[in-house]
Amino acid sequence: MSSVTALTIAPKEMDYLRAKFRGYYREHLVPPRLLHEREFGFGFERKIEYRHKQFESAHGLQEFIQRESPFFISYSAAYYRYPGATPMGKKEPHGAELIFDLDAGYEHENHNPMLCTHCLNKVREETHALVEDYLLGDFGFSKKNLSINFSGQKGYHVHVDDDSVRSLSQEARKQLSNYVTAQSLDMDRVFVKQDLGSRKYVLRGPTSASRGWSGRVYAKARGLVERGNEEEMKKEGLSKKQINFIKENQALMIQNIDRGNWGAVKGLETVWRDLLQRTMQLKSVNVDERVSYDMVRLIRMPQSLHGDTGFIAKTMSQQELPTFDPTKEALAFSRTARVRMKMKEAAAFELQGESYALKKEEEKELPENVAVLLLCKKKAILV
Ligand SMILES: [Zn+2]
Structure with missing residues (x-):
């Protein structure tokens, strides 16, 4: 019997995941714009365990990732003169992207906590409405200054970065997100x-x-x-x-x-x-308003991996958004290479176009993408 508890990943599985994540970043690291002006945060078990990190170049970021193998990479929406300085007051911000965070939180019958297609579709539709009706429509932002990415788990992030946005105060950001949620509508x-x-x-x-x-x-x-x-x-x-x-x-x-x-x-x-x-x-669109107005917050780095799924926080164009399917398009690993797994718990979900219904204690060879998801979700062990 395995001594693995439901909350931790055992050393063998941890090593496997770390190697997978490192391998992904060796090939696919996409450094953010103005990397040297951003604060970085990293997580291993939780989303952000270390913050106040600063890198001068993509090379420095890559070195850190290869050495430390983080499962979560976040960066600041804010641009700082001294991104690594502590406390926050010493960083000297000079502007910030405007970020909208949409997360699936829908109550419905047959919700699948493992990976819910219904919820993923719904949050994608809301993101589309946010972009079309509010950001491009009512607010008049320019298409070229918007960037949309899947969060890597359940939701989407929309980043707006142009000169008019960078200098917006916290209060102005609050008003914009209130407008979208119709909170402040009199x-x-x-x-x-x-x-x-x-x-x-x-x-x-x-x-x-x-x-x-x-x-x-x-x-x-x-x-x-x-x-x-x-x-x-x-x-x-x-x-x-x-x-x-x-x-x-x-x-x-x-x-x-x-x-x-x-x-x-x-x-x-x-x-x-x-x-x-x-x-x-x-x-109205259900955005997490704190993410929009709290300028010192860190947000998942687009194109990085999400440690709870192994999915890519994938960036997409506006044209791609209406049909984006993370269970096919946010996958980072091999669709064909097989890994022998043993289930700790039952799990049912769809991935890379196939339905899986796995029983507790079942042993099976599964595609690498499926294996990584199950390990990240602590539902299975390697055999
Ligand atoms: Zn659901």
Whole structure:
């Protein structure tokens, strides 16, 4: 019987993984831009155990990796004059990339904690919405300054690096991430009750020229009114009476909505507010805001390996994102070379296009990518 516990990797497996990781970096180390101005952090068991490391060149970074064999490599979003100095106050930052971190955290039936295709697809869709709707759309960042990478485990990271972003304050970064998550959106500023005196008022709201969140709710409401589809309106929670109201006053409403007058047909104020709320739920993107505003944080180095999976934190183009499949495209090792393994626990998952359902105590020859994943997840040992 093996004496390996569920929490540690035994020396034999550790040596195997270290050799694999070192071999990957010998061939595939991609040093980040302005490497010498970044702080580095490394982890062996946990993600970051050592930080405040600084390298003058890619050669220095490679030497360190070959000597120490870290399982996690992170770098600072911030650029420093003295990246290796401690405490933090002595580093002298002069700007930072803006980073959005999306992690899969969805509750659903049949979630697979080992490797969940459903969750991976969902977080990829959210990342795509973040890039298209917010970063390129509402914020107007330029494509060439965005870079997208898989996190190596469950999520995605988007880095924005241009002159306008580098100098953003922590507060400004907070506002940007709040905007994306719709945290700070004030409904009373999207729809405003304008007092006309003598107890009369109009409800002013988004117009055909509105952009951002206002533009989103405008498009949703106008579409709903224009199509006049009863089923669709019912799904949005409208009552029979409200639906009839809309159908009878369709043309008048469209005309007024386009000009920002949302009160032309009375009695629908709550409908518009509810619609805004649902738009916020549906369109907001679940980013980890701390990653965006905390400028001293370290983030996984793109193209490095993730120690909990052995997957590459792979960089991809915007065109590649919608169909990116980490279980095929983030694999670092051989698809064909076989390794004899013994399972410590049962595991079921899909990798490199094949389904695996492995039983406890089962012994099997498995492709290297599968072996590395199982070892990183502490589910198996080498035989
Ligand atoms: Zn899942």
